[in-house]
Amino acid sequence: MVTIADVARHAGVSSSTVSYVLSGKRAISEETRNRVQISVRELGYHPNAGARALAARRSHIVALMVPLRTDVYVPVMMEIAISVTMAARQHGYDVLLITNDEGPDGVKRIAASGLADGVILMDVEMDDERIPVLQAQRTEAALIGLPQDTSGLSCVDHDFAAAGALCADHLADLGHREIAFIGYGSGVYHRHAGYAERTLTGFRERAEQRGLRFLHRSCEGTYESTAGTLARILADRPDTTGFVVQNEGAVGPLLTLLRTSGRTVPEDVSVIALCQDQLAEQFAPRLTAVTGSAQELGRVAVEQIMRRLTAAAAGDRPVDDRVLLTPVLTIRDSTGPAPRQQS
Amino acid sequence: MVTIADVARHAGVSSSTVSYVLSGKRAISEETRNRVQISVRELGYHPNAGARALAARRSHIVALMVPLRTDVYVPVMMEIAISVTMAARQHGYDVLLITNDEGPDGVKRIAASGLADGVILMDVEMDDERIPVLQAQRTEAALIGLPQDTSGLSCVDHDFAAAGALCADHLADLGHREIAFIGYGSGVYHRHAGYAERTLTGFRERAEQRGLRFLHRSCEGTYESTAGTLARILADRPDTTGFVVQNEGAVGPLLTLLRTSGRTVPEDVSVIALCQDQLAEQFAPRLTAVTGSAQELGRVAVEQIMRRLTAAAAGDRPVDDRVLLTPVLTIRDSTGPAPRQQS
DNA sequence: TGTCACCGTCGAAACGCTTCGCTGCTAGCT
DNA sequence: AGCTAGCAGCGAAGCGTTTCGACGGTGACA
Numbered sequence A, B: 001m002v003t004i005a006d007v008a009r010h011a012g013v014s015s016s017t018v019s020y021v022l023s024g025k026r027a028i029s030e031e032t033r034n035r036v037q038i039s040v041r042e043l044g045y046h047p048n049a050g051a052r053a054l055a056a057r058r059s060h061i062v063a064l065m066v067p068l069r070t071d072v073y074v075p076v077m078m079e080i081a082i083s084v085t086m087a088a089r090q091h092g093y094d095v096l097l098i099t100n101d102e103g104p105d106g107v108k109r110i111a112a113s114g115l116a117d118g119v120i121l122m123d124v125e126m127d128d129e130r131i132p133v134l135q136a137q138r139t140e141a142a143l144i145g146l147p148q149d150t151s152g153l154s155c156v157d158h159d160f161a162a163a164g165a166l167c168a169d170h171l172a173d174l175g176h177r178e179i180a181f182i183g184y185g186s187g188v189y190h191r192h193a194g195y196a197e198r199t200l201t202g203f204r205e206r207a208e209q210r211g212l213r214f215l216h217r218s219c220e221g222t223y224e225s226t227a228g229t230l231a232r233i234l235a236d237r238p239d240t241t242g243f244v245v246q247n248e249g250a251v252g253p254l255l256t257l258l259r260t261s262g263r264t265v266p267e268d269v270s271v272i273a274l275c276q277d278q279l280a281e282q283f284a285p286r287l288t289a290v291t292g293s294a295q296e297l298g299r300v301a302v303e304q305i306m307r308r309l310t311a312a313a314a315g316d317r318p319v320d321d322r323v324l325l326t327p328v329l330t331i332r333d334s335t336g337p338a339p340r341q342q343s
Numbered sequence C: 001t002g003t004c005a006c007c008g009t010c011g012a013a014a015c016g017c018t019t020c021g022c023t024g025c026t027a028g029c030t
Numbered sequence D: 001a002g003c004t005a006g007c008a009g010c011g012a013a014g015c016g017t018t019t020c021g022a023c024g025g026t027g028a029c030a
Helices: A003-012 A014-022 A030-043 A049-056 A074-090 A098-111 A132-135 A161-171 A186-190 A194-209 A221-234 A246-261 A278-282 A294-315 B003-012 B013-024 B030-043 B049-056 B072-088 B100-112 B130-136 B159-172 B186-190 B192-208 B224-237 B248-260 B294-314
Strands: A061-066 A092-101 A118-121 A139-146 A154-158 A177-180 A215-219 A240-243 A270-272 A288-291 A321-325 A328-332 B061-066 B096-098 B118-121 B140-144 B156-157 B178-182 B213-217 B242-245 B270-273 B288-291 B321-327 B329-331
Touching: A003 A014, A003 A030, A014 A030, A014 A288, A030 B224, A049 A132, A049 B049, A061 A098, A074 A092, A074 A294, A074 B096, A092 A098, A092 B072, A098 A132, A098 B096, A098 B242, A118 A132, A118 A294, A132 A139, A132 B329, A139 A294, A154 A161, A154 A194, A154 A294, A161 A194, A161 A270, A161 A288, A161 A328, A177 A194, A177 A221, A186 A194, A194 A215, A215 A221, A221 A246, A240 A246, A246 A270, A246 B248, A278 A288, A278 B159, B003 B013, B003 B242, B013 B030, B013 B096, B061 B072, B061 B100, B072 B096, B072 B288, B072 B294, B100 B118, B118 B130, B118 B213, B118 B294, B130 B140, B140 B294, B156 B159, B156 B192, B156 B294, B159 B192, B159 B242, B159 B270, B178 B192, B186 B192, B192 B213, B213 B224, B224 B248, B248 B270, B294 B321
Parallel strands: A061 A092, A061 A118, A118 A139, A139 A154, A154 A321, A177 A215, A177 A240, A240 A270, A270 A288, B061 B096, B061 B118, B118 B140, B140 B156, B156 B321, B178 B213, B178 B242, B242 B270, B270 B288
Antiparallel strands: A092 B096, A288 A328, B288 B329
């Protein structure tokens, strides 16, 4: 193993000088700096992470706590995890993966042991029990998702309300008047998952403004469940011509079922999805969809936590920071003008 | 911050005693041990990770290198990442997430800095350039996937050849004679991804033994691509009655296309998928599928690396270890007896 | 020409933990 | 009785960094 002392000897300087070259925290002459950098490269020196963390009281690690629940579309989680990792690397940080089943104790463990300098929490609930622990430990954190009370916290999320509104607007613009909103399984609403509620609220408010009649139905995302949901919708509101779908699993079945029931998309009914573009592209017809970038979510969370970390180092009080990412509507082949009224 | 010295003072012992209580590496009297444990709990002591790593030359971290490529079904990657994390925790280890874009240098960095005690590599290629780096750094590793040369390495993977064979057997048992194998996009075969080739080989050999005629076609997994692939298959071999699908994205489109073309599953044609059970359950009809447990993959990889770590600590030479997980066939509603010959 | 400030470098003191070797004990043998 | 062995606990020496204070040297300024 090659240590800083080896580099120092090789370059003919003291080890503190090597350290200063590497950190840039003191002025070092051009010449010395070059000599040191060459030695570093030649010896293949990488500072020992443990020693560094101990001396600097900084581990250069952020923890990312991922949910085990799978009602959130899994590829999105992965995309966030990866974008967090890559963004963190850009700041010289690594990412520690921890699972939600460790709960608040996990946060405590990581923070108290100094394993990570900060924590990014995914799938934050309205009243998340990990937040008080975080604050008690004086650990920097960034939340992906919005809790009830965001004071003193950094949060980032999609603007689900805007996404819901966008759906309502698009369908209203096309002349649809009778809309069905196919949402997540009822469990998601029962635990008051913020994203589900905010989407629905955003949709509802805009729908009312635009004079749409609408129906919200939860759906587990399996074929059978979708079939049942669709049947009920068509029984209650046979004139429905627009569908908004927020459950990734229900999209495929819905399209199949509509076709089987003799309805053509988009001539007879329009379907707009709240899902990733990649998924929307996979169906036939390609789906009009409202999306937000999962990558961006991860990147912003990392920026937030880095800002808090540097603020904390400077002794500043970090300000609240609440970012909502604007969703984008991409019009594809699954939405079209409402058919002429026949009833 | 509470240190080991605080605990020692609180319990009225020396800090080395506290350390021995915690590590169990020396005998400590029942009474002292209790006193120390109580102090630990009361003070909420968590050993400082950096100091521990420095002194013990063990970080208690394993790195997990995930691929950025998304031609592998993403939820499976996530499932592996999570099972690795949970299994590692059971051994007192945490997991550091690193992305494949760091490449061999990333492995070098992690190993040389002592950030992680071992590395788990996902999506290992036949001739992976990270492997020599690993060996040069004398870092313990476990591979998920099989490289060309496995000597001196620990690897685990699904037995894709057996999975392919299982598909051939099942269809042969049902009396099908003309089979089409719909695989991954051509890029996957061009880079000689082990899993794709092994599945195909396993399928081919068994198919030949059982006297099946078959066709292999690659497919990108989009709707259009699947449509094109299916059209070509039916043009070349109109009597095809069995489909094996290894591309998650192609499953939905295939079912839709078969229906549109007037073929009923499973009366007219049988479809067997190589995909997760969860996915297989989502379609109508529910798919007969051959699966391996992604969770198990992660768990085994962690066991392997832990074994290597303890062996290395004891100064033993770790033996090669090559585990192939047996796939399971679950018969559902998409396969049935071959229709009577009509031609 | 003396004083001051700054620059570039060095030495040494932490940082919090593990672990080796030592010291009194008590107990079990010869 | 004398010796060894093992138990329980302590003290101190690292582990490899970072960072603070100090120290010559140099140039600017009075």
